[in-house]
Amino acid sequence: MNNQYAIIKSGGKQYRVKKDEIIDIELMKEEKGARIEFEEVLFVHDGQSHSIGSPFLADFLVAGELLDFVKGPKITSVKYQPGNHYKRFGHRQKYCRVKITEIGSKRSEEKGVHHGS
DSSP states (O other): OOOOOEEEETTEEEEEOOOEEEEEEOOOOOOOOOOOEEEEEEEEOSSEEEEOOSSHHHHEEEEEEOOOOOEOOEEEEEEETTTTTEEEEEEEEEEEEEEEEEEEEEOOOOOTTTEEE
């Protein structure tokens, strides 16, 4: 059983990820199918030992594949103001759906690879 996981930082948020897991992260300007490398790896646990970055782990890689662009749940807020009837506000956040493909200790230096931050 593979108990390896990592904590990465992307878009100002932190995510706990495992290999083959699918997560939704902040929107990026990449195309579907693009490989994304996350440089800001904060913590890694391999099932027996762990490594903690200060603030990030050097020479450690978490990579993923951009699967799709998705929208989050619609958030609505209704506020009543006397004499002005109802005011309605809505928002629907857009995300990138990413499948984590690799958690490893070697960094790829391929051209055309986006480094998530």
